[in-house]
Amino acid sequence: MFRLPSQKALINRYGLNSEGKDAVAMRLQQRVREFAYAHGFGIDEVAEQRVLDGEAGVPPGSLTEGKLLAVQVAKNKFTPDDDLEAVKSDYVSCVETLARYADIIVVNGMSSESSVRYCSYR
Numbered sequence: 001m002f003r004l005p006s007q008k009a010l011i012n013r014y015g016l017n018s019e020g021k022d023a024v025a026m027r028l029q030q031r032v033r034e035f036a037y038a039h040g041f042g043i044d045e046v047a048e049q050r051v052l053d054g055e056a057g058v059p060p061g062s063l064t065e066g067k068l069l070a071v072q073v074a075k076n077k078f079t080p081d082d083d084l085e086a087v088k089s090d091y092v093s094c095v096e097t098l099a100r101y102a103d104i105i106v107v108n109g110m111s112s113e114s115s116v117r118y119c120s121y122r
Contacts, residue, residue: 012072021097024071028101035063052100061103071102074109 001012018024029048036047039056052060061069073094079086091107099105 020076021073021094025097025101028071028098032060032063032101059103061101068103069101070104070106071098072106072108073098074107 001010003010032051033043033048035056036051037043039051041047041050041056050056051063054060056063058065059068061071063069073091075087075090079090081087095105095107
């Protein structure tokens with residue numbers, strides 16, 4: 001990842017390797033709960049929700065004043081590119097699972113396998 005200050009741009013070349021939305025959500029949830037505990041809210045789901053609702057005075061994703069956390073979502077690599085309903089379902093499921101822990105959701109609509117078919121997703 002690197003910045004192009006003259007273009008006010010950020011280039012991400014990390015790729016999309018992931019253990020999946022559920023594993024990512026669990027790590028982000030644990031992070032929020034540990035933050036809640038460290039700031040006197042407790043460590044249960046009520047404490048988590050208080051932080052996510054803004055009671056800690058920081059963005060709910062980054063948990064740091066002046067910074068934002070972006071979470072990138074994409075379809076599952078095992079979902080066939082030509083099954084539009086399954087592709088849509090993958091995106092919706094990812095957003096529903098991860099959006100609460102992010103300040104920004106980045107929807108990745110293209111991969112090397114599907115770039116030719118991208119226009120059919122719009």
